[in-house]
Amino acid sequence: MRNRREGGGASATTFYLAVVVVAAVVLAAVATRVRPISAGPDLIAVLALALLAVAYPRVVVGDRVQLAISSIVMLAAQAVVGPAAVALVGAVVGPFQGSTWQGRVFNSAQFSFFGCLGGLAFLGAGGSLDPADLSGVGAVVVHLAIPMIVADVVQVLANAVLLSGMLRVAMGIPVRLQIGLLLRSTGAAALGYGVIAFILVVLWIPAQLGPFAALMVLAPLLVAHWAYSQHAEEVQGQQRVLEVLVAAVEAKAPHLVGHSARVAELSGHMAERLGLTPQQVADTRMAGMLHDVGQTSLPTRVVRELDLTGSVIGADYPAAGADLLGDLTFLHGALAPIRDHRTTPTTTSEDSLPTRIVAVADSWDLLTQVGAPGQRLHAPAEAREALAARPSIGDDLLRALDHALSRNPADEAVS
CATH class of the missing domain: 1.10.1760.20 (Arp2/3 complex 21 kDa subunit ARPC3)
Structure with a gap:
């Protein structure tokens, strides 16, 4: 066939x-x-x-x-x-x-x-x-x-x-x-x-x-092309560094392979849907990619036994991840969502929106694609109902999630 x-x-x-x-x-x-x-x-x-x-x-x-x-x-x-x-x-x-x-x-x-x-x-x-x-x-x-x-x-x-x-x-x-x-x-x-x-x-x-x-017209554009090419190479170098960090997490937790990439994609599309600025969209997508980097500070046994679908009481790896990345200036806009995505925000202001976006994208993928140790995956309807019950998640975030899922053909099975 x-x-x-x-x-x-x-x-x-x-x-x-x-x-x-x-x-x-x-x-x-x-x-x-x-x-x-x-x-x-x-x-x-x-x-x-x-x-x-x-x-x-x-x-x-x-x-x-x-x-x-x-x-x-x-x-x-x-x-x-x-x-x-x-x-x-x-x-x-x-x-x-x-x-x-x-x-x-x-x-x-x-x-x-x-x-x-x-x-x-x-x-x-x-x-x-x-x-x-x-x-x-x-x-x-x-x-x-x-x-x-x-x-x-x-x-x-x-x-x-x-x-x-x-x-x-x-x-x-x-x-x-x-x-x-x-x-x-x-x-x-x-x-x-x-x-x-x-x-x-x-x-x-x-x-x-x-x-x-x-x-006269194209000569300045060729100079701009060269400058953009240099910038693009710099961005690609940064991306390779981040891929190494994500690979370190996935090496400790094979069940999380692909999780960071999916959360990053959902987070970026949700941020666009909610009208964030291009820089905020980039920061939110970056935070989605790196939100679990702090797990590299935990023993491998602990990482593989974590129930990420729950509250992860006592696990401070998000803060450890933000500390690990704190010296990378190009990631400063992504640090707050990385540090706070496992906590319940005390406000629903625009400043907390990137954090809430990453939290929703992370939770959705954990429920529908990763799951808790020894438990079955949630069906899309069950996962959406579970997210809707959380006080920090409003209809705007759920609509943005629906939009993000529709943008990803690979996620059709869970949308």
Whole structure:
């Protein structure tokens, strides 16, 4: 049965890939009839910029900061060389991103399709492919700025749909869930890309700087890309240190393997749902990951016999964990939830919210995934009822928990 399912999945992936390739080719043909490709210095410059962007892939720091130079180039190209030429550019640079031939073909078709569709949307919204002829601010806004915004939105949506479709047939991830995740992670950044692309086009054509405009606009972005890359490496180094700490806990308590990661994921989604700031969300997620680190101060026998689903009377490991991590400055915002997540808060103020979030996420996973020594796991309904009975947990936290569980396909069995 397993081989049959794997074979079916491979067939579905190949079929989806073929559909995307055909769609990209058909759309490019339509775009060619609307505006044929014109070979010239502008097209050569755009191709060179797109290939340069491949050498500077998307940088992501945490869950928030993103910089993708390729998106800026593809959007600006829609007004500089037209939709058919953008399809060509996407087809050329796509194969440079991917580790397998299927991945390279998909990226090529994907880039070509969403770039060309964005270019057609630009024209459909009244965009001008001759920005040099635009006279006055009003004309620039109506025939360049607004159409570029429309193209930006269409390009982002098309990219999200195509990628989500591939993840659905290849890995079974629900399309709606994946589209939501992609839009939340790239939507705000896409607006910024649109502004930068608009400036690039204005300098390129109306200001008559030509390809030199790319140097003026993209050079600072390359410096920013380098800075973000350094930051990302620092964050990854910190993450590796934290993984070692979590691994130390799991080595003492094999029944807790995966517990910290699940609590961190639930805590982060709950914090987002409850409207905490990006820094508070990051701190809450970090606290969820490290909330059990203090157990490394206890003897292995004690750790394996702890009933974490109860009150753990006499166990002061949360405070020990906060003390252990106290010298790490990047964890200061996570220390209070780590120290206090096993205590009943005396207040339900916003300041205690990260602590309460970690406590709820921890309790849910303990009840439904870990369990007490020698006892059965709670069913989801039983666990939710048990949490609702606690005075420090209100409807807002329970709704946030429900939302967090819906965001995790791996937790479908307990949601």
